[in-house]
Amino acid sequence: ETGVTQTPRHLVMGMTNKKSLKCEQHLGHNAMYWYKQSAKKPLELMFVYNFKEQTENNSVPSRFSPECPNSSHLFLHLHTLQPEDSALYLCASSQSPGELFFGEGSRLTVL
Amino acid sequence: AQSVTQLDSHVSVSEGTPVLLRCNYSSSYSPSLFWYVQHPNKGLQLLLKYTSAATLVKGINGFEAEFKKSETSFHLTKPSAHMSDAAEYFCVVREYGGSQGNLIFGKGTKLSVKP
Numbered sequence: 001e002t003g004v005t006q007t008p009r010h011l012v013m014g015m016t017n018k019k020s021l022k023c024e025q026h027l028g029h030n031a032m033y034w035y036k037q038s039a040k041k042p043l044e045l046m047f048v049y050n051f052k053e054q055t056e057n058n059s060v061p062s063r064f065s066p067e068c069p070n071s072s073h074l075f076l077h078l079h080t081l082q083p084e085d086s087a088l089y090l091c092a093s094s095q096s097p098g099e100l101f102f103g104e105g106s107r108l109t110v111l
Numbered sequence: 112a113q114s115v116t117q118l119d120s121h122v123s124v125s126e127g128t129p130v131l132l133r134c135n136y137s138s139s140y141s142p143s144l145f146w147y148v149q150h151p152n153k154g155l156q157l158l159l160k161y162t163s164a165a166t167l168v169k170g171i172n173g174f175e176a177e178f179k180k181s182e183t184s185f186h187l188t189k190p191s192a193h194m195s196d197a198a199e200y201f202c203v204v205r206e207y208g209g210s211q212g213n214l215i216f217g218k219g220t221k222l223s224v225k226p
Binding site for chain 1: 143153157201216
């Protein structure tokens, strides 16, 4: 139990589907993150939220749309994705810079 | 600009033998350095961190790392490998004063432990 819960753990979607990934943290942290992990590539930061406000958007395509309704919940809305978007999407939270607490990830496959 | 290089993509050791996972970094200012571990089908977990205090840092599960400024290295070691150490390990650098998202992850080193 890491304190950060991601659902669903696995998701298969077509390129025209709309789906959402959900992340919930029970640690009382102020910051939440979305990362993309692809095979043989370094972890890629997608978005950062601080106290519900988006503070970083790392040039992510608009087909990925984050939402942070409160400091404990983070969503990633997915729309018209491409096969190259297939990856493990990791949510993390933190209170201290650099000290991230990760969820177990949502494995996304785009057909 | 900051960067991090993990010198080995794959390291294989026998159970009970020492582990050495190498990491070199580049940073313009005083960096913070971290090691994370990822077990199969799991998220990443913080093993240890260096933030300008003691240069030898001890982490969880018997791991430690030494910050060597002259060599710009932050290698991860463990005296005796256990089967449960088999996982992927990531070296991470953050520049002092950088934004919260300004972490640079290495490409990872996969550690295999043979019985």
